[in-house]
Amino acid sequence: MGLRERKKEKTRLALLDAALDLFLEQGYETTTVEQIAGVVDVSSRTFFRYFSSKEHLALWWHDHGEEIMQECLRDRPLDEPPFTSLLHCVRAVIADMRNSTPEDTDRFLKVRKLYENNPMLVGRAVARGSQTELRLVEEVARRTGRDPATDQLPALIVGFAMAAMRVGFECPGQEITDLAELTGRMEATLVVVEASFRPGWDLAA
Amino acid sequence: MGLRERKKEKTRLALLDAALDLFLEQGYETTTVEQIAGVVDVSSRTFFRYFSSKEHLALWWHDHGEEIMQECLRDRPLDEPPFTSLLHCVRAVIADMRNSTPEDTDRFLKVRKLYENNPMLVGRAVARGSQTELRLVEEVARRTGRDPATDQLPALIVGFAMAAMRVGFECPGQEITDLAELTGRMEATLVVVEASFRPGWDLAA
DNA sequence: TTGTCATCTGTCACTCCCTGACATACATTA
């Protein structure tokens, strides 16, 4: 990896960290792009070359998680019930969080705190991930031989799985200072979810 | 109702209709507030006095639906399982759509079409409704004697119910020109949802 | 009818988000 790429990555992470800290200090809305760029000593224009929008920063982990889910889904056996597959994908996201660097660990916790302070950001994450969600629906439909145009079940399966992941990640109203605590809660949520559905519901006629 | 209020309501609806038509004709992003205001012959400043944002227009039905859900939940018997209560609330929203004026009927169909063309707007709706969703979680927790801070079940219950409503309303990839078709699909989705959960899951220990 | 009062509206000026274009500075590679 050349000097150029190293510098880019460094700037990218510096922007991300500066933004997360400012968001938590003085609020998401009141923090301007100019401020964030100022901390890292780059121009606002450069900021937008690294992150397509201010939102993009706050939704950093979400983008990453969606990639993992898509990859993971492709690797699941075809005869596995689709909802089970998706919960495996959520667990893959959790595993990735567990295997992350200490720096990324801090970022996960900060993002969670940010979501707690700004619940609307969760919705913005849904908005940003709408394309991915559609692709997941397509994939689930393909794997189960269903037509997503006339059959809402694939959309329901994906919708429920994503809702489960969000609820697990948010942990509203709790002081969470440890990644293990966060991932533990996410796991616990998945266990509750698994016990909530009727066996075979995601393969119903 | 005085002339003043009638004029206001007229302007409000004119803005809404002009916006929906423009959104469907030339796209949501490319339509400017100035254009919408221009059609109705008011200033952009006045537009923002009627709708707090451009998004607010597109999310008109969503705001309305959330109000109904909150009211409805309060009227449900306390001994009813919470998820069942919420599905009743969704049905109250559907009933309201069925009882709406022909003008509102057109608007429902246009909004649905708009969501189909711009899936990210669904997420924006989630973002806008995040406060309401939190209140629903609080209410479900209160009614079931749970602590939303340590117990994710209330959040899951609400998350699943809202996901069900969204999936039913979206009807991705389908030509829908009739309100009865739309409400029928939403009902059908709810029936699928009701059959998917294990009895008593929303009261689990 | 008229005058007063409340409210609605338009204009203006402003901040912030975000983008395209262009010139410059820098890293890479030969």
Add this chain to the structure above:
DNA sequence: TAATGTATGTCAGGGAGTGACAGATGACAA
């Protein structure tokens, strides 16, 4: 070291959204 490609800063500008102020228009009482 020279040539090339990429990253950055500056500048200009559009669109969303807001605060302040003045003028227009309904509401209402005398």
